[in-house]
Amino acid sequence: MTRREAVASAILVFAIALAVRWVAASLVVFPVPEDTAYYVDVARNLVTGRGLITDSLWSFQTMPLIVPRAAFEVWLPLPTFAAAVPMLILGPTFAAAQVSSVLVGALVPVLAWRLAADVAEERGLPPGRARTLAIGTGVTAAVSLPLILHSTLTDSTMPFAALTLAACLLMNRIRIAPNPRPTPLLILLGLTLGVAALTRNEAAWLGLGWALVAWWLPITRRDRIALIAVPGVIALAVFAPWMIRDWLAFGSPLPGQALTNALSINGTDIFAWSDPPTLSRYLAVGAGRLVEMRITGIGHNLLDVLLVPGAPLSVIGLVALPWMVRIRALQPLVVVSAAIFLVTSLLFPVATTWGTFLHAAGAVHVLLIISALLALDRLIVAIGRRRGWTRPVAWLAPALTVSGALLFSAVILPSFGSQSETALRRFTALPARMAAAGLPLTGNGPVITDAPIWVPYSGGGTAIALPHESPASVLDLAHRFGAMTVVILDATHPFRAAIEAGGGAAACFRPVTLPSSLVLSADGGDQARAYRVVCP
Numbered sequence: 001m002t003r004r005e006a007v008a009s010a011i012l013v014f015a016i017a018l019a020v021r022w023v024a025a026s027l028v029v030f031p032v033p034e035d036t037a038y039y040v041d042v043a044r045n046l047v048t049g050r051g052l053i054t055d056s057l058w059s060f061q062t063m064p065l066i067v068p069r070a071a072f073e074v075w076l077p078l079p080t081f082a083a084a085v086p087m088l089i090l091g092p093t094f095a096a097a098q099v100s101s102v103l104v105g106a107l108v109p110v111l112a113w114r115l116a117a118d119v120a121e122e123r124g125l126p127p128g129r130a131r132t133l134a135i136g137t138g139v140t141a142a143v144s145l146p147l148i149l150h151s152t153l154t155d156s157t158m159p160f161a162a163l164t165l166a167a168c169l170l171m172n173r174i175r176i177a178p179n180p181r182p183t184p185l186l187i188l189l190g191l192t193l194g195v196a197a198l199t200r201n202e203a204a205w206l207g208l209g210w211a212l213v214a215w216w217l218p219i220t221r222r223d224r225i226a227l228i229a230v231p232g233v234i235a236l237a238v239f240a241p242w243m244i245r246d247w248l249a250f251g252s253p254l255p256g257q258a259l260t261n262a263l264s265i266n267g268t269d270i271f272a273w274s275d276p277p278t279l280s281r282y283l284a285v286g287a288g289r290l291v292e293m294r295i296t297g298i299g300h301n302l303l304d305v306l307l308v309p310g311a312p313l314s315v316i317g318l319v320a321l322p323w324m325v326r327i328r329a330l331q332p333l334v335v336v337s338a339a340i341f342l343v344t345s346l347l348f349p350v351a352t353t354w355g356t357f358l359h360a361a362g363a364v365h366v367l368l369i370i371s372a373l374l375a376l377d378r379l380i381v382a383i384g385r386r387r388g389w390t391r392p393v394a395w396l397a398p399a400l401t402v403s404g405a406l407l408f409s410a411v412i413l414p415s416f417g418s419q420s421e422t423a424l425r426r427f428t429a430l431p432a433r434m435a436a437a438g439l440p441l442t443g444n445g446p447v448i449t450d451a452p453i454w455v456p457y458s459g460g461g462t463a464i465a466l467p468h469e470s471p472a473s474v475l476d477l478a479h480r481f482g483a484m485t486v487v488i489l490d491a492t493h494p495f496r497a498a499i500e501a502g503g504g505a506a507a508c509f510r511p512v513t514l515p516s517s518l519v520l521s522a523d524g525g526d527q528a529r530a531y532r533v534v535c536p
Helices: 003-027 034-047 078-090 094-123 127-143 145-149 157-176 183-197 203-215 221-250 256-261 267-271 279-283 287-310 313-323 331-346 362-387 396-436 454-459 471-481 494-501 504-508 518-522
Strands: 447-449 463-465 485-488 509-512 529-533
Touching: 003 094, 003 127, 003 145, 003 396, 034 078, 034 094, 034 454, 078 094, 078 157, 094 127, 094 145, 094 157, 094 362, 127 145, 127 362, 127 396, 145 287, 145 362, 145 396, 157 183, 157 203, 157 331, 157 362, 183 203, 183 221, 203 221, 203 331, 287 313, 287 331, 287 362, 313 362, 313 396, 331 362, 362 396, 396 454, 396 485, 447 454, 447 471, 471 494, 471 504, 471 509, 485 494, 494 504, 504 509
Parallel strands: 447 463, 447 485
Antiparallel strands: 485 529, 509 529
């Protein structure tokens, strides 16, 4: 592939990806799920002069327990920094924040194209097949549902996917470089790893993947150590200022709550107040339950994250993956993908069902796309030889993958957009309804709610998480923070049933009738419930 062809191909893939993501982003009008709103809200605070501050206390595992508070006790700031740039120009809105995620998301198919081109070059494919494989991979990634969906959301998924793919491309170039210590490439890799560390905690496994790849290269031990140490030192230098900030803000340079999440036995443990995750509590569930948690985690990551959203392409890619691990250009991505999958499934089996692997899996989706296209390419070539085809038909593989991915995306994306519209109506109406009921969201202390990020994002004020615990525990929480109001947006939250059952501390929460809303009635019923704390 000539330089002109490469530039033209990259521009084509980027243009398709950008157009698709721009249309998709227009359908998503509210930051769902809730963690997306966290990044956007902190970016809004940043550009309006408040700094890296959050008005939500959504978990109680990291000190100090105050609200408003310093942001990012667990999550990391790069998506917020990226969102703040267009916000400074276009205004502090979700639509402005989406510009960053759309642009970064459009880079991922370009990186997928480049990786597929490396694979084609290693395998010595004829120019036509090589070009078709590379462009087909890029265009398929451009219309793939998981990669489109997260490109409409201002979270860590697409930035981490782009950085993971960029790191794997650099690893390949370091591996084939004639100099056993290619300093410029090592510096670039270190910078990439450092920026990835500002995006997601799984950057640690990205670094581990490079260490494993480098250690097995046919070079001297000293050169291996240099290949690992140089990027490691640079990455640490990039990440060190954030570690210092965390140390000053939270008393620790590392996200300790991330380790606490490994001890969760229920997904709702992240909201625990009186019964937080501990090692003794974790071990007390018994070996059977611990094994069951890991089976559930593996099943969730495999089915709900990888196979179902990317079907049928993801299924083909997974089946063919064992035959692809010999391709050296794919080995760094295979190692990194395996490390992230296994760590999140086995060490964080409960937390991963709430999105741990989901937000780190963008590059894994690209791996499955390349695997599927390679498998289909081989299959079509074999059929052509068997039937004596004389005309090139390599285009059949990307035609199948692009059409299948496009159909799946066209069906699912409007539904997701409708969900965001419903959430927008519910949370836009909430502040006025609460004020009319005599429980304004602002000026009355923090609100205890099952939507501790969405509530202050939409209506101002501050909010703290409603734990899945007894009314007595919630009352203790209210007393600790001076909260006078509880708001429930999800009808299935157990607190509502506990209050209706009565007894004990349930009498300390007096139901308050919220004004009806025709808008919410049209959405299928009003699920919001409010309670006034009446016990001193």
